[in-house]
Amino acid sequence: MKKFPLNDPFKAFCRTEGYPIGYNDCLVAYLRDRYSKTGGSINDLMALWDGVLTPAGPPPVGFVPTDIAGGSLWLDASDAASITHSGGSVSQWSDKFASANHLTQATAGRQPTTNVNTQNSLNTMYFDGTEFLEKAVFVPTASLSVFMVAKVLATSSTIDALISMDAASNDWQVDSSVSGQFKYRMNSNIVTPTTASVADYLGVASTTSFHFNNVDNTLKLNIESTLEYSAVYSPPMNLTQVLRLCANRPGTLYVRADISEVIMYNAVLTPAEIASVETYLSTKWNT
Numbered sequence: 001m002k003k004f005p006l007n008d009p010f011k012a013f014c015r016t017e018g019y020p021i022g023y024n025d026c027l028v029a030y031l032r033d034r035y036s037k038t039g040g041s042i043n044d045l046m047a048l049w050d051g052v053l054t055p056a057g058p059p060p061v062g063f064v065p066t067d068i069a070g071g072s073l074w075l076d077a078s079d080a081a082s083i084t085h086s087g088g089s090v091s092q093w094s095d096k097f098a099s100a101n102h103l104t105q106a107t108a109g110r111q112p113t114t115n116v117n118t119q120n121s122l123n124t125m126y127f128d129g130t131e132f133l134e135k136a137v138f139v140p141t142a143s144l145s146v147f148m149v150a151k152v153l154a155t156s157s158t159i160d161a162l163i164s165m166d167a168a169s170n171d172w173q174v175d176s177s178v179s180g181q182f183k184y185r186m187n188s189n190i191v192t193p194t195t196a197s198v199a200d201y202l203g204v205a206s207t208t209s210f211h212f213n214n215v216d217n218t219l220k221l222n223i224e225s226t227l228e229y230s231a232v233y234s235p236p237m238n239l240t241q242v243l244r245l246c247a248n249r250p251g252t253l254y255v256r257a258d259i260s261e262v263i264m265y266n267a268v269l270t271p272a273e274i275a276s277v278e279t280y281l282s283t284k285w286n287t
Contacts, residue, residue: 015121063276070267071097072140073243077114077260078122078284088113093125093133093245103133103245112246112259119151119205119260120286129154129256132247138165141266142214142236147277149260149285151205152182159187159248162257166249167238173249174210182255184208184221184228190237191219195229205260207282212237213268224287225278260285 019026032040065074074096076082084092089111095101105111112127150162155176162182164173172188177196185196201223209222212233219233245262247254261281269277281287 063280065263065277065280066097068265068267068269068273068277070265071263072099072144072266073097073101073135073138073262073264075103075125075245075259075262077125080114080123083114083125085111085114088115090114090125090133101135101138101243103135103243105131105133117258119149119258120284122260122285124151124258124260127246127254127257127259129156129254132251132254133245134247134251135243138241138243139239140165140237140241140264141239142212143266143268144210144212144237145265145267145269145274145277146210147207147261147263147281148209149205149207149281149287150257151260152176152202152255152257154256155179155182155202157253160253160255161187161244161248162246162255163262164244164247164249165237165241166244166251167241170235170238171241171249172237175248176255184223186210186219186221186231188237190233190235192232192234195221195231197221197223197228205258205285205287207278207285207287209274209278211269211274215268222274222278224282225275 019029065071075093076096082094082096083090089108091105091111093103110131112125112131112133114125115123116126117124152162157179158177159175161173161175165171170190172186175185175187177183177185181200182202183196183200187194207224211220214236217232217234218230220230221228244251246257263277
């Protein structure tokens with residue numbers, strides 16, 4: 001059975017491309033254009049669906065993150081229903097998985113902003129370099145897969161972090177490595193060596209994924225579905241952490257960034273599963 005495009009991203013696509021605003025009307029118009037049809041019901045047109053999308057089109061319909069077991073966090077800035085805000089200042093970004101690991105910020109001056117910036121015509125979450133969201137008690141497993149679409153806009157130290165997990169020991173953060181740049185460095189006492197990307201990704205919207213594999217004791221980083229580095233990961237991370245987005249482990253140093261989507265799984269994913277998530281994200285956000 002064909003899976004229909006996700007509601008909010010598809011509506012945003014319809015507005016951008018000049019299709020009718022209503023979901024069903026837009027889908028019919030889009031599919032008629034795609035298959036050069038002058039008529040046909042929505043069911044007839046969906047029967048033709050081949051699952052291959054144009055780069056600027058809606059997200060892949062053949063996959064959604066809930067298709068993979070073990071989901072522990074799913075933050076989606078294009079889903080307005082998942083964002084709690086007042087005048088754009090965000091107090092909660094809700095987890096779309098059943099795990100309900102919502103990230104919050106009670107302090108008004110530390111709240112990021114929604115409905116300011118976009119990526120591929122979809123809303124992003126904007127952090128101004130003094131703001132962050134956190135989950136005070138986050139419980140990962142020893143094997144963890146983290147996927148992100150983000151664009152870091154500015155850093156001012158070597159340890160400004162895009163994402164971090166803070167505990168008494170055996171924790172980690174993904175930080176800049178070089179002040180004024182962003183090199184996706186995995187900074188942790190449990191990863192050897194402390195490794196960074198070769199290129200500077202400051203100002204570049206990118207789909208990245210980190211994979212902690214407690215079976216073969218490796219950490220791997222992919223950038224745009226290409227292996228950037230691999231390192232030894234041992235011993236396992238502490239299994240009770242404070243998860244922070246756009247702040248370092250102590251919550252004292254920040255990056256200025258647009259965050260589009262974050263997906264985590266408490267599992268070792270297969271290469272096919274990794275590819276499905278990466279393709280879903282890079283197609284949806286056009287990175």
